[in-house]
Amino acid sequence: MNKILEVNNLTFAYDKNLILDNISFEINEGDFAGIVGPNGSGKSTLIKLILGLLKPVKGTIKLLGKDINSFNEWSKIGYISQKAASFNTSFPATVEETIAANLYPQIGLFKRIKKEDMKKVHDVLKVVGMEDYSKQLIGNLSGGQQQKVFIARTLVSSPKIMFLDEPTVGIDNKSQENFYELIYKLNTSMNISIVMISHDIGVMTEKANKVLCMGNKKLIMHTNPSNTKITEILSEIYGDKMHLLLHHH
């Protein structure tokens, strides 16, 4: 199986404050990996390191087989941050303008967007079920719809792997369910590897084939963990008094 992401002996510190201590794991093609752990355990930091937004103190990261320092195929990497949902809602961009933006680096500097690029935009809008909203201003949509548009923006450049950092913050329950279904569909039918930070343990046990547990500066990866195993792990990292309540998405 193709390795999409390889993290080896990664250590990171903000000044002298150690955040991640010598962690290693791999993500293969088609994996659905969930990252869980208490606030401040370094989940977002880990994703930022993988995306090259932060520099590690020690260790190596390989994306699609290439070292992060020489990696340049960023169009194949999708990222949806916590901030995606808190953008400037009065920005005067339509849904299709927002999505087309992610094609700009591929189109290149000084060149104009073509008809076939706009076809790609409308194709991904269909995938996320937002084809009727292409001319709407993004700020006029609901939180759940906006998040779908951000997924479409990532999809338009045909990513191999998508990183999602708590993507359902501020979205109602019904929209969350639709959102997770969509992500699962992208994983299973389009073979896009998913790495998602979430506090929704139900989704992790139901959809993910790998669970990366973070706490005490360490990371432990579990492949296809059972519910009982997950409960044990989470009790360890969140504290003894934690009980797992599963709900289905």
Next chain:
Amino acid sequence: MPEILQYAFMQRAIIAGIIIGFLCPLIGIFIVLRRMSLIGDSLSHVALSGVVTGILLKTSPLIMTLIFSITAALGIEKLRKSYEKYAELAISIIMSAGMAIAVILISLVKSINIDLFGYLFGNITTVLPQDLWIIIGLGIIVISSIFLIYKELFYMSFDEEAASLAGIPIKAINIYFVILIAITITLSMRIVGILLISSLMILPVASSLQIGKSFKEVTFLSIIFAQISVILGIIVSYYFELASGGTIVLISVIILLSVFAFKSIRKLKNRHSYH
């Protein structure tokens, strides 16, 4: 030919005005959306010290201003890295330095030069033939530059982190963009005046943001509003012997108020038809 167009200085003023009517909103839309409104004020304060230096050294104030404002624009970009969490501080530091230098230089010019007032408040009679050629040449460069990096500036304005991850060269475009702002301020000061340039960058955009239904539409409307303000402003200031900068900006304000009024009437009508 109407009387106003029979004079060579008016022909120059109108040609320069049309170019500025493109430049200011095209730059302004990205300044507003990236919440950098203060940068226009900052660079125009520096422009003032460039003008006075030009007058003192008896060289072209336009060229001196260009040198001063581009240096200041690069200074803002450099300082911004030192104050990552307080981006507006870099703009304020350069504004203070620019104003301080300008005040000292003005005190060196023993009598207040009448030409200085023209630069401060805008004067349509002062666009010299050589100025017009510089405005046309550099104006075309700035307008085409904006069109060439329009889509990258759009993505950066909407989501700088995502744009960076997608592979857009953020740093290079940021530096290029502040240089374009500096050039626009230099080219606009003869017509609009140093004190009011940033208003012409912001007001047409503020009006179009109220009614535009896409980024393209907002850009198009901003240019239309700016062109109306500049051309009408030049004509009115000619017939009533007013400072062109103030007249242009006042017309921009009237357009903004009209847009608000139009929106309110439409809202009332919609409510009425709903009932």
